[in-house]
Structures are given as C-alpha cells and as structure tokens.
Amino acid sequence: DTEVTQTPKHLVMGMTNKKSLKCEQHMGHRAMYWYKQKAKKPPELMFVYSYEKLSINESVPSRFSPECPNSSLLNLHLHALQPEDSALYLCASSQEGQPNTEAFFGQGTRLTVV
Amino acid sequence: GESVGLHLPTLSVQEGDNSIINCAYSNSASDYFIWYKQESGKGPQFIIDIRSNMDKRQGQRVTVLLNKTVKHLSLQIAATQPGDSAVYFCAEIPNQAGTALIFGKGTTLSVSS
Numbered sequence: 235d236t237e238v239t240q241t242p243k244h245l246v247m248g249m250t251n252k253k254s255l256k257c258e259q260h261m262g263h264r265a266m267y268w269y270k271q272k273a274k275k276p277p278e279l280m281f282v283y284s285y286e287k288l289s290i291n292e293s294v295p296s297r298f299s300p301e302c303p304n305s306s307l308l309n310l311h312l313h314a315l316q317p318e319d320s321a322l323y324l325c326a327s328s329q330e331g332q333p334n335t336e337a338f339f340g341q342g343t344r345l346t347v348v
Numbered sequence: 349g350e351s352v353g354l355h356l357p358t359l360s361v362q363e364g365d366n367s368i369i370n371c372a373y374s375n376s377a378s379d380y381f382i383w384y385k386q387e388s389g390k391g392p393q394f395i396i397d398i399r400s401n402m403d404k405r406q407g408q409r410v411t412v413l414l415n416k417t418v419k420h421l422s423l424q425i426a427a428t429q430p431g432d433s434a435v436y437f438c439a440e441i442p443n444q445a446g447t448a449l450i451f452g453k454g455t456t457l458s459v460s461s
Contacts, residue, residue, distance in 0.1 A: 238391075240391075265448075267448060267449070274454075276437050276451035276454055277392065277451050279448055279449070279450065290447075324392070326449070333399070334379075334380040336382050336394045336397055337382075337394075338394070339384075339391035339393070340391050341390055341391045342390070342391050344389075
C-alpha cells in the first residue's frame with residue numbers, strides 16, 4: 235500500500251466555520267507533512283511532523299492547527315479562515331531519517347472559503 | 349526535441365518528441381532531488397530522484413541530470429506521449445536538520461498529437 239488518503243476531497247466553508255482535514259497512511263512512515271498549493275504555484279510547506287511531534291511550522295497562522303493523533307493519521311483543524319486561504323491542501327508522508335527518501339502525496343483537499 | 353536552457357513556465361511538444369524540463373535549485377546544501385508530475389486535480393506523483401553523489405540517473409523513458417556546479421537539474425522525457433501532459437516540479441531536500449522537501453517552480457508540459 236503506497237497510498238496517502240485525504241478526506242474530504244472538496245470542502246466549502248464559511249469564515250466562521252470550524253472544519254478538519256484528515257490524512258491517513260499505512261506505509262509505516264514516521265514523517266508527515268501538510269502543504270498548501272495555490273493555482274499554478276508549487277506546493278508550499280506548512281507543517282512537518284516527525285515521530286508524531288511537530289518539528290517544523292513554517293510561520294503558519296494560528297487559524298490552521300495541525301494534529302498528529304498517531305503514526306498513521308494527520309489532521310489539519312481549520313477555524314476562522316479567510317477567502318485567501320482557499321487552496322489545495324496536500325498531505326504527504328515519507329520515511330524519517332537518513333538518507334532522505336521521496337515523499338508520497340495524497341490527492342489533496344480542495345478548500346474554498348466563502 | 350524541445351530543449352530549454354532556462355526555466356520556462358510552459359513547454360509545448362509534439363507526440364514522439366523528446367522533452368527537456370529545466371530547474372534551478374537554491375540551496376547548495378541540498379543533497380537529494382526529486383522530480384514530481386502533477387496532473388490536474390491530483391497530488392504530485394513521484395517520477396525519479398537523484399542524490400548529490402550522482403550526476404545522472406535513468407528510469408523508464410525519463411532521465412534526470414544534476415549539475416551541482418551551477419545548481420541545475422533537468423528532466424528528460426523520451427518519446428513524449430499525450431499522457432505526459434502535466435505540471436512538472438523539481439524538489440530538493442537540504443542536508444540540514446529541520447528541513448523538508450522544497451518545491452521549485454513548475455513547468456506545464458503540453459503534448460499534442
């Protein structure tokens with residue numbers, strides 16, 4: 235199984251809503267990532283979890299709150315988002331440690347904030 | 349085949365041509381590089397990777413070249429097919445603690461029959 239599964243595929247939310255994005259992998263990867271991708275742009279790193287601990291936060295606003303409940307799951311909790319937060323949110327996972335190996339990406343959640 | 353020396357946001361080729369997509373990376377400490385393909389509405393898909401101790405690596409119909417002197421990476425696709433139409437991103441991982449995969453600018457490849 236080399237899949238990273240993200241749910242939901244599409245999400246429309248109002249600026250006062252609270253929602254969560256979910257990501258799951260069963261490859262035994264201990265590094266998991268959230269990326270944000272705007273149209274016609276490369277994915278931008280948001281958060282990295284290593285062994286279920288947050289290791290990188292790329293100065294992401296607090297309205298985005300990541301959570302890693304266990305080694306297979308990664309969540310992104312959303313609250314009070316702005317229309318400019320509309321984007322494709324990608325989850326990825328990889329083996330942790332050296333040498334580095336490729337990251338496997340999910341299909342993404344297309345988020346629209348209205 | 350089509351060849352570009354500098355990064356261009358789009359590349360249009362005929363089916364059967366060879367395609368070359370270029371990428372300049374930023375961090376001289378990067379020691380691992382990946383090319384990803386992203387089709388519309390999908391997540392990035394791994395194509396091929398290369399480590400900094402190599403300058404060339406071949407896969408099925410694809411070849412990656414690494415020039416560390418000028419911090420340049422290229423992806424060559426042989427006999428390009430319509431199914432190769434997508435956005436292609438290079439990505440790097442610096443050999444430093446506290447870093448992760450960083451994507452370069454993408455190139456949209458359009459293949460016409």
